[in-house]
Amino acid sequence: MAAQTRYSNVAIVLHWTIAFLIIGLIIFGLLMTNPDMPNRFALYQLHKSFGILVLLLSIFRLVWxxxxxxxxLPNDMEKWEVFAAKFTHLAFYGIMIGMPLLGWAMVSASPLPIPTELFWTVPWPDLPFIPEGEQLEETFKFLHSNIGKLTIGLIVLHFGAAMKHHFVNKDNVFVRMMPWTRVRD
Ligand code: HEM
Ligand code: HEM
Structure with a gap:
């Protein structure tokens, strides 16, 4: 059987949809927590809605x-580069599922009775096994916020690696994750 040269259409669509949503959620999350922001309640609901959407898409993606x-990966990559690529991809899977779970756990632990309603239509329950408590809410908030910031660093690294493959190594690694492109022979 010939070696696989590109990602499947399903993998490509999921990669770019989730990447776009995660980058948006980070920017959005950082903006909405600013106390001067108007309509913060609606922004929080929207953040939670898209966050849960990422969770559902990511579970499907992981199973897929x-x-x-x-x-x-290309044979000419250094050992540490292969390790860094695999580590980053694994970390991203952890983030794609772990970040929404931490957000969900945070709102579940909150003693404030604020319901979550996805896109103003679907009522979303709290996680049943998380007890309410300010201390616990703060712990989840700390993790959600700091892992969110760490994700920015990983995305920069990942983007930089993709660009190096494309412009310096001139291999297929970037192109094979792009829609509507043909891989180089
Ligand atoms: C991949 C998905 C997600 C990402 C990347 C993400 C990212 C972020 C970021 C970067 C912040 C700003 C943190 C800060 O400035 O301290 C934030 C805040 C927040 N997120 Fe998420 N989030 C995600 C999913 C969720 C989900 C699913 C929920 C709830 C169901 C949620 C609830 C919240 C809440 C309530 C805050 C405000 C925390 C505060 O008041 O300090 N997030 N999120
Ligand atoms: C900033 C723009 C981005 C670019 C240019 C980009 C590019 C790429 C490329 C070229 C690959 C294929 C690597 C290979 O063939 O081995 C890839 C894989 C991957 N990317 Fe991204 N990506 C971006 C953003 C993201 C974001 C935000 C996430 C999630 C947080 C993400 C998660 C992943 C994962 C998990 C894989 C591994 C796919 C697999 O093998 O299952 N990417 N990315």
Whole structure:
């Protein structure tokens, strides 16, 4: 069987949809926590709605990934580069699922009775096994906020690596994750 040269359409669509949503959620999250921001209640609801959407898409993506092959990395990559790529991808899967869970746990622990309603239509329950408590809410908030900031660093690294592959190494690594492109021979 010929080696796989590009990601499947499903993998590409999920990668870019989730990437776009996560970048948006980070910017949005940082903006909405500014006390001077108007309409903060609506912004929080929107942040929670898109965050849960990321959770559902990411669970589907992870399951999909476990049952489908992906193209292998170029042979000329250094050992540490292969490690860094695999580590970053694994960390991203953890973030794609862990960040929404931490956000959900945070609002579940909050003693304030603020309901979550996805896109102003679907009522979303609190996590049943999380007890209410200000201290616990603060712990989840700390983790959600700091892992969110750490994610910015990982995205910069990941973007930089993709650009290096494309412009310096001139290999297929970037192109094979892009829609509507053909990989170089
Ligand atoms: C991948 C998904 C998510 C990402 C990347 C993300 C990212 C962020 C970021 C960067 C902040 C700003 C933190 C700060 O400035 O201290 C934030 C705040 C917040 N997020 Fe998320 N979030 C996600 C999902 C969720 C979900 C699913 C919920 C709830 C169901 C949620 C609830 C919140 C809340 C309530 C805050 C405000 C915390 C505060 O008042 O300090 N987030 N989020
Ligand atoms: C900033 C723009 C981004 C660019 C240019 C980009 C580019 C790429 C490329 C070229 C690959 C394929 C690597 C390979 O073939 O081995 C890839 C894989 C991946 N990217 Fe991104 N990406 C971006 C943003 C993101 C974001 C925000 C996330 C999630 C937080 C993400 C998560 C992943 C994951 C998990 C993989 C591994 C896919 C797999 O093998 O299952 N990417 N990305």
């Amino acid at each position: 990934r476990l049952f489908h092959k992906t193209p292998s």
